Amino acid sequence: MKFAACSRLRSDQPTLPGRGRGVALITAVLVVAIASIIATAMMKRQNFDTQRTANIIYRDQAIAYALGAEHWAGIELSKDAKQNNYDYLKENWAYELPPLPIDGGYITGQLQDLQGRFNLNSVLDPLQAERFTRLCQAVNVDPGFIPALQDWIDEDTEERVNGAEDESYTLLNPPYRAANRGLADISELLLVKGVSVQDYNVLMFYVSALPGGVEINVNTASPLLLQSLTYDVNPPDIESMVVARDDNPYQDVDNFVEEKIFAGKEIKEDYLTVSSQYFLLTANVMLGNAPLTLQSVLYRSPTGIITVIQRRFGPTREGILTQTDNNLVAGYQN
Ligand SMILES: [Ca+2]
Numbered sequence: 001m002k003f004a005a006c007s008r009l010r011s012d013q014p015t016l017p018g019r020g021r022g023v024a025l026i027t028a029v030l031v032v033a034i035a036s037i038i039a040t041a042m043m044k045r046q047n048f049d050t051q052r053t054a055n056i057i058y059r060d061q062a063i064a065y066a067l068g069a070e071h072w073a074g075i076e077l078s079k080d081a082k083q084n085n086y087d088y089l090k091e092n093w094a095y096e097l098p099p100l101p102i103d104g105g106y107i108t109g110q111l112q113d114l115q116g117r118f119n120l121n122s123v124l125d126p127l128q129a130e131r132f133t134r135l136c137q138a139v140n141v142d143p144g145f146i147p148a149l150q151d152w153i154d155e156d157t158e159e160r161v162n163g164a165e166d167e168s169y170t171l172l173n174p175p176y177r178a179a180n181r182g183l184a185d186i187s188e189l190l191l192v193k194g195v196s197v198q199d200y201n202v203l204m205f206y207v208s209a210l211p212g213g214v215e216i217n218v219n220t221a222s223p224l225l226l227q228s229l230t231y232d233v234n235p236p237d238i239e240s241m242v243v244a245r246d247d248n249p250y251q252d253v254d255n256f257v258e259e260k261i262f263a264g265k266e267i268k269e270d271y272l273t274v275s276s277q278y279f280l281l282t283a284n285v286m287l288g289n290a291p292l293t294l295q296s297v298l299y300r301s302p303t304g305i306i307t308v309i310q311r312r313f314g315p316t317r318e319g320i321l322t323q324t325d326n327n328l329v330a331g332y333q334n
């Protein structure tokens with residue numbers, strides 16, 4: 001009897017029809033699925049936040065290390081100034097810093113003498129323009145843009161023969177005007193009429209943008225630049241001279257121009273020197289997954305005081321060009 005009453009009791013309770021049970025099951029599965037998706041998204045977000053925070057910390061550390069390398073470069077250059085009055089490629093400052101292990105990565109650094117390159121801002125001087133013409137020819141770049149470069153730098157707006165002033169640039173889309181002052185950076189060359197990306201890609205390794213009167217250091221200049229200082233010089237002779245120079249640098253410009261290979265070539269001492277004031281530091285820091293490059297231009301006064309006059313974080317000039325060359329040559333594309 002008890003069993004029958006109990007059985008009757010159960011049969012009195014409401015029961016879900018078959019379809020209702022299916023809906024309940026699907027709802028339960030959906031709730032579990034949504035909960036899983038939310039949990040996964042939260043984990044992803046947390047991982048992302050953690051990674052982003054780590055990257056920010058790595059970047060701050062990398063900047064600190066890069067500035068440390070800049071400080072090291074300044075100390076090396078100051079020490080060098082006390083040792084002698086000339087600069088050449090076998091001095092301590094000129095050696096590349098081998099990868100130096102740091103906590104979580106490594107750092108490398110290299111100093112280059114910017115006076116071992118042709119100073120674009122000296123091109124208003126006819127002698128320097130001649131030398132730059134020969135340098136362009138030596139690296140197979142058409143020197144036809146040099147009058148336009150002179151117009152770009154000179155203060156007036158009078159267009160010289162084969163030159164270009166505002167009239168040429170304001171017709172472009174987008175329009176712009178000639179700078180009428182010295183180049184602040186060599187990448188400005190890309191805005192000058194007649195300079196193609198290909199030309200720039202070649203020239204960037206041979207030129208600098210320093211104050212107009214800054215000379216070329218014959219102890220650090222490349223063979224091609226030395227060869228361009230005057231006419232009809234035999235390249236193998238220059239190569240031999242450079243090998244000797246690297247061990248026995250010139251302590252005076254007189255000694256350089258008196259070299260036998262220049263006999264009868266009317267080489268002038270103008271814009272030549274044996275010591276340098278402008279250097280380019282390139283420091284690369286690899287920390288975590290965040291590589292960082294710092295390029296700094298350092299000025300060293302005659303008494304050895306170092307001043308940072310330009311600082312750039314990010315890709316090198318070469319990297320910048322490959323990333324944005326189309327934008328940089330929005331003006332003249334030849
Ligand atoms: Ca020195």
Ligand SMILES: [Ca+2]
Pocket residue numbers: 150151152153154155156157158165178180
């Ligand atoms: Ca001008």
